[in-house]
Amino acid sequence: MATSALRIVRDVAALRAEISAWRKAGRSIGLVPTMGALHEGHLSLVRAAKQKCDRAIATLFVNPRQFAPHEDFDRYPRNEEQDAALLASAGCDLLYAPDRSVMYPEGFATNVIVSDVSTPLEGEFRPHFFGGVATVVTKLLLQALPDAAFFGEKDYQQLQVIKRMARDLDIPAEIVGCATVRESDGLAMSSRNAYLKPDERRIAARLNHVLHDAIKAAHQGEAIAAVEAEANRHLIAAGFSSVDYVAIRDAETLAIVANLSRPARILAAAWLGKTRLIDNMAV
């Protein structure tokens, strides 16, 4: 792989200096926050940023505050050199890769907490997750002050939490959600797919098919609770070790819905051995 020509900055002053020069030249800025271990899903966000804005900045920071102590922070895949090369190939203009002391200096004491939309589903199974996400995304948005920031619909509830937070705090950036990118068999691309053993990888592809079938059943008028219970059974039958949730919810608030009179979303989280996969689709 050729050496990446992508410029990398590692602190807020250097990031702001690059952006300030672009601003003076009248350029608009798109931001793509990532935790690295990049795949085609991330690169599609960079391309979306370049389509909407003159310059695209990717950020790479594996945020310790959104992992619980028992979660996979230590083994989360890291390969900055390869990530930088991929970003350059997708047209990214700058990589911002701060280390922990830049993001959380000594004495750090502030948390951004979003209630309501962050409470159910992921919020129930990963209680610290959205607090960590909302805080780090607020910081990244205020460090860069982009015109727009791009997030994948793969993390659908996270996208809704970030939209709520940005609106509530008056962060002057548009939050743009981008469609989930999938493998040819339908598996949603995820950095955590790298954990899957070959037999787990085959089962993983069933997740989005089960959600498809559930959507079909819901549209045929089956009761929502029955659809959810059936999808849960199908996942276990397909070989998933356990299911955290399969749920049809309001597409904006993630609140429980009784019917499909408003836009809804089906969301799921399920385990294959030690690997937790999530997926979601418009109902």
Add this chain to the structure above:
Amino acid sequence: MATSALRIVRDVAALRAEISAWRKAGRSIGLVPTMGALHEGHLSLVRAAKQKCDRAIATLFVNPRQFAPHEDFDRYPRNEEQDAALLASAGCDLLYAPDRSVMYPEGFATNVIVSDVSTPLEGEFRPHFFGGVATVVTKLLLQALPDAAFFGEKDYQQLQVIKRMARDLDIPAEIVGCATVRESDGLAMSSRNAYLKPDERRIAARLNHVLHDAIKAAHQGEAIAAVEAEANRHLIAAGFSSVDYVAIRDAETLAIVANLSRPARILAAAWLGKTRLIDNMAV
């Protein structure tokens, strides 16, 4: 009183349009957040903003989220017309006076929480206070994106909370603390002084003298706990109904200190009837 020529805006779009025009002309912006009921203390912040920045914007919003249900939100003094005239006389260039639906639209769900520095003292006696303050000040700072924002040292712990929050969230504005303005007898100016009956007003002036005496005793080597206890007794003897706290603390973190080896601050909160007064001084 002559009609004020001060321009008033009431929503974020109008505020940003004014600021954007100033930015294009190369002007720097200073922000002075207030809850109205303005006195010489607030006007000194406007003058400080005008000294440091080309344009000064005052905000007027009585923030319901920093009052507990039993506190004085409903009776908090409000007089926008008089406030606008005072601001104009101090050289203020714009008043931003949003109403509640602008600041907290339906579905609002985000809170900025600062731990550590917000925990003791005011945080103990007004548990919701600093969450409300940190959230509204984050919003005001992100709505206006000023170069600097000006806060009185009268609310000293609040100033430290806001500094911590702005640093932690990478809000791109300098937080400037300005000296407390006092009446001729030493009483710190406060919108809540308007609540005091004449006999209470006479007793109120003793607060800063008791703090002065405590500082003197601390410098003479008296133990900090003894100084605090003595000041507490002196306030009650002077006629205060009760004392929430008198405490000598670290000047930045508000942590308990064993001695005066680092910069320290004495802070007090005490009641006169239904009115709660606070004051503080460098030790």
